[in-house]
Amino acid sequence: MAARGLRGRQQETAVLAALVISARTGRSEVLVLRGEPGVGKSALLDELAADSDSCAVTRTVGIESEMELAYAGLHQLCLPFLDGVERLPRPQHDALSTAFGMLAGPAPDRFLVGLAVLSLLSDAAAKRPVICIVDDAHWLDHVSAQVLAFVARRLAAESVVMIFSVRNGVDHEFTGLSELEVRGLGEDDARALLESVLPGPIDPRIRDRIVAETYGNPLALLELPRAWSPTDLVDGFSHGPLTNRIEEGFVRRIEELPADTRMLLLIAAAEPLGDATLLWRAAEQLGLGADPAAGAIQSGLITFGQHVRFRHPLVRSAAYRMASLPDRLAVHQALADVTDPELSPERRAWHRAQATARPDEDVAAELESSALRAQNRGGLTAAAEFLERSAELTPDPARRAERSLAAAAAKRSAGAMDEALRLLSASEAGPPDPVRAADIERLRGQIAFDQGRARDAARTLLGAARQLEPHEPEQARLTFLEAMSAAIWASGPEVPGILALAADAAPAPVDSDPPADLLLQALALRIRSGYPAAAAQLTKALERARHETIGADDVDSWLWLAGSRAAGIVAIEVWDLEAGLELAARQDRMARETGALVQLQYSLNFHANLECLTGDLTAVASRVEADRQIAVATGNPRLGYAGMMLAAFRGDEATATKLIEATIQQAAAQEQGRMGMFATLASAVLHNGLGQYDAAREAALRVFDQDVIGYGVLAVGELAEAASRTGDTDHVESALNWLTERTTATPTDWGHGQRTRAQALLNGDENAYRASIDHFDRTVLRVESARAHLLYGEWLRREGRRVDAREQLRTAHEQLTAMGLDAFADRARHELLATGETVRKRRPDTHNDLTAQEAQIAGLARDGLTNPEIAAQLFISPRTVEWHLRKTFSKLGITSRRQLRTALARSA
Template identity: 35%
Template sequence: MYGEPGIGKSALLEEAVAESAGMTVLRATGIEMEAELAFAGLDELVRPVAGLIGRLPPVQARALRTALSLAEGPAPDQLTLGAATLTLLTDAAATTPVLVAVDDAHWLDEASTHALLFAFRRLQAEAVAVLITARNGEGCRFTEAHLPALTLAGLAPAAAAALVQRVAAIPTDSELFERLHRETAGNPLALLEAARTLRTCAGAAQEPDGPLPVGPRLTAAHAARLATLPEPSRRAATVAAAGYSGEASVLVAALHDLGLDSGALQALEAAKVLDLSGGKVRFVHPLLRAAAYHTAGPEGRREAHRALARALADTNGPANRDQWSWHLAAAAAGPDACAASALGETAARARDRGALPAALRAYERAADLAPLPVDQGRYLLAAAEVAQLAGRGDRALVLADAATRTTDDAAVRAGAAGLRSQILLVRQPPRRVHDQLVDMASGLEAAQAAPLLVAAAGAACMGGAILQARVTADRAFALSRTGETAVFDHSAAVMRAHTMMLAGERREAAAVLGHCEEFLTATDPLSIGVEVTSFSAMDLMWLERFSTARTLLERAVRCARRIGASERLVPYLTVLADTQLRTGYWDDAYASASEGAALAGEIGQPVLQAYAISTLARMEAAQGRAAECLEHARQFRELLRGRGAELVSPYMEAALGLLELGTGKDSEAAARLNDLQQQLVRVGLREPTVLQHQSDLIEACLAAGDASGARATLAELAGQVQQAPSRWGLAVSARCRGLVEADEDAYAEALRHHEQLPDPFAKARTELAYGRFLRRQRKRGAARRPLIAARRTFERLRADPWTALAERELRAAGFETPIRRSPEPFTLTERETQVAALVIKGHTNREVAATLFLSEKTVEYHLRRIYTKLSVRSRVELARCLAIDARRA
């Protein structure tokens, strides 16, 4: 519910709570002074069901306990914390329906808001009702999330009259009531406040030019109410308003520090300013708190914060230490080293708990208070790093620039340069980023310059400047080996190998990666740069060391899932999906790519999201699912528009070329793939296993009647394969030689190479081409064997256009055995495919929910729909239907 202050949002919420008999009610109220306290709102909301945290999946339980300061641990990932909140709510609703009531959500701390929004968006089949109130125009994240909303308007005259009559005898047909209703716009709180004021100050209504104390002047009306209180009570009200937690014991200690006693609180309770029930101090209305704080004046507010800081100085626990540091900061009239240091510690705790917005504000305020430029720079750099983690790249750049302007400290300047390079990489045209980073690296010491050059080489690769990337990667590698110890820097080595692969230096890349393999397999993937694991796995995939690549990636995925490291999980999943696709595990690949694309969209990684979507499109193209492939192509182009990611965009062109080839649009396929080939020649990509499109181009040219184009492409492919042999290259170049030259021995050679290559789709296409060749040579009996094998593989992969081609050739070869069709699983949505892929591997519904950041009820909902769509009744039948070995982990 949205509306202006006093419109009745809280009253309606209270009415809903009063009518919630038989439900578990979980409540939280946003308070302006607590907006800086990370997870204050979440803690208040889940406290009644905190006993259920132990039942959550371990990674979720750890995340929630860490966020709520119930235990110490590494920073919880936002997605894991959101999933933990979702699981806790659904567990609480397992036996009794739950009502979640959040009042004044515009004042809820950001960390709590992120976790709750994640959970609320995913409520689907659970017995959980959610009611939220927020003010209009406050920039509330719940408003921005486009949840179902009700905007409250003012009361109609008749309802307003009934309300006013409760507190003042104002004739409802009088000019005074009309003026009252007009100036309040029917706002219930304004009506009541103004009516009470008019009752005690009747002259105010007679002032011809004097406005009534209503509407936006509600706070002023509350201030006038406080002004009638004794001076000790007003000071006590200021201290209470300055407090963060509302703990009565802390407030009483602060009052004693100022020479006041608890009698001042009782006086405020008697005046209906405070509510002292339950050991907490609460203002009866938020506007009373605002009035008590803001009318005290700067020195009065600082006095209150000093008293509260002294009251908290000797207390234990991270929550109290955080409050103490913020009170010190609010009490400071200028630079204050003690307050800055305390806020720095608070920021570090918030960061470790995953409360990135709170950490960012604390670091920024610490920089404001730090008296020394070097400390200011360090706090600003820490704030920039947190802003980047929180997905606020623009703010991170501003803070990094401020850090370098503030101090000449070498560590700060190097850290800011490295951070700037990471942010620019995904925000500006990659080639421009390369030039900027190379300029930044010039003149720096080797230890500072090498990481910038590694990032610069990566940017050049993304931008399609492969030869330039090769030169820059060599410089980074050389710098990483300088110095007395000549330490082999694996980031630089992996980047060097990556550029070698793209430039067609396959043997050299394999040699460099060979030096890194022991390090890669023995090191925790989360302890090294994400590019080290991702690029090395990608290169291993292109080198056809599929087992090593999958082992590396699957271990990295498990590690990332264990701690909920979603930013690491996305690149691991996208490369894993590509590897699974190339080795015939298409259902697994579709699930991995779907999950990777969804997560990348959640956390703002558009290039990786596009890469994952291109993998989906390649499978859809092979399976003839044109509408889905074209929709993914549209999304892909939208994601990459203006980014200049010229080594990512070819993946989608290759997928669309395959779609056109498989669906009989031979001329269109030839034109598209020829344009793609020319583009790749221009950017310097010389490794054919990267896109694997040249065999499609050769087939399309032949089908479109362009024999010379097919021969030219075959010659280029054969030359690349001869220079740097690969099993795929040897197999498909032999197949294409058979197509172009009608050479039976070439097909036999291709099939021998396919026996060493775990790519069933590529092998089946060779079998199809061989069978077609034999049939046209009038060897119909010999043609049936490769054609039957091809049809069997295409059918298992659900590559329908290619299955149809194989069947047509079989009929032409005189083979009329009826074709048995397997069920079509891709009537499933992407989310259902992800659920199915995990379920058939033996995961429980609870494990699937934890992996996909869903609730268990939602997993059950999807599983019921899967069973219905596929006409199966058990997990065993589901595994058989999807043609995946359920024993594979």
């Protein structure tokens, strides 16, 4: 790619040319161009587009005024390829069509939209390489930026190039991707460029001062001389930040244009789509003739075609900001009048809002309706912006306060906690209303919970529930349940009495027996009277929660807003992992469908922790990565609880120890006792795997003694195992007595498996060892089954029955190795060696140097999944699956999928 008109840009153009060459050879590339405004990022992208004749080039520009319109930038980028939507798998088709307003339906899963875009680009690239150019990507609407960042991180073998330009020092979604910083020109090139646009000779000292002050910024060197007066040339340069000076230069040039031409530029600046049809219709509406266009073209500041393009984004901002308020209002009103209310209702509503300088209920109501549509498409950020502007334009103070509260709720769901709290303050300024005051307090408590301040959340939610009781009893009971859930998370030595406070505050049962009330009463009884007294009610409440029908539109349902965490805790408390997994999957679905990313982080971590017990550590790792991606996307911290437990089960001592210590410190600082106990439980798992039984016993005992709801079930097995290895028979007996009491109240295979294993560890009862394995084998608890084989084999080996021990230890070693529980597998290996059997230690190159993703894809292909099915599971494209499989076949020395089962078994 030759830099035809770009002086001093040989290095940058060479990098961009290499990306295109790579795409032509079947590889995908991603690059972020970073630099100051005017440094030449857009010019480089123009050159790239012009020199990519054999490629399909699509581009979009982030526009500051369009940041509230969900999926606007993404739609623009995908527009040339939308004929391929019908070839997408149905879930992807529906998600993308709903996001783009082509199909009515529930809010689409944002990750599914990302996968649909990935598939769409991959499909287009099968014909010829695709170049996606996103200029001013930091100004993309929030969901478009999230989806494109998601896609960019999953490109591999699709022949797609994605290039994003961003300003230095501006937050954006594309951190972590490959970057190229575009800097100012060198002195020689900068002088030559400046002299090419000067109207006449200039004092070399002044010339050099200008070059130095612009730092070689090409746009400044090209544009500023056109706006300088003779005084400027004598003085050398005006003062102020460079961006302001460039924009001021554009302002001067625009000021010299006729009034109608300035008005035409203002229309183009206010219409972010660059839709020429809308531009000319609005111009006609305002009575502008054809002459303004000629003047605008002659100015060189704008070009007209199918799409309207400014010379630079700073021209757009200059044209808009220099306009008078009456002109802006008139232009937005004209654009609202010519925008089709059926095809673009949200854009029309936004223009109407910008055309309104004083409160107007009609406009406010239209914005409120647009907010609902945006929310249904998963645009919670857009919905919040619409609602906030709707509140500003609402004449009635009470209605204004209600809309501010709704905007705050949308901000909270989108992860913007500080903005949500600001809007709550605005809502509080409305006329006194006891119900609204209670709702404000409730949302404030929910935000505290999301921020990890569980104790504050519990107390705030209890106060809100009491305020709601006289007015809205049903909502009050849901709020009491939220307070109970927060109290459970806060409970621990650092916050004594919080659980009892929540239990005592629970209202009396109601005759209608709703699911939320069942759960609330069962938990209150468990806290006040202990497990045996509450077991039947807990089981009944869980069954109602498990079988309650929750639709995609049911975002205010008790299970989603009040019961999701509490019901999951109860599932573990009553030994029902299957119910817990069902509830976790439902929480995932509801969070994804509503676009509630903060809540999705919680559900992903809860789901992953349950999957640790099933041994599916690949799925756990996938959810841990999703938590990280959401944290990056929202700017909120990652939760990381599941990542900590994953490291513990894997026996990764360094990583797990670091995460455990950090979590314990954070939990103490936030007075969130449950998280401290969970980290301590992870410590018990880690140390048992590593054979460090004293440390494991101490950690398990701390959790066991606290009687933490839902964690005793998980800690008791760790305690029994560690105590038996340290000769602490008293605590093994305590664990057995606890298990006997629990399994009498709630007989399940999980509970009986734990009880018989503790009995075997205490008494050396071989029948109890066998019974434990039988119980676990009837569940999905593959980790517990494998560990039962390990303990039985270790006991047999100590009894001198080496042949019998080998059978159990082989089974344990194979299962633990296959699941990736390396420390436990190493325990089995050492025991096998002690029996005289040779066994190979698991090495990182077990799968012939397969990468983690190659091994994961190979396993799914072995299990019969097609490339599109594998792609859908792993959020990558089918072509990337095919590319990884080709490399896997080469490494394993095979030629077909039919050979995978044998090859993978051989390599393992």
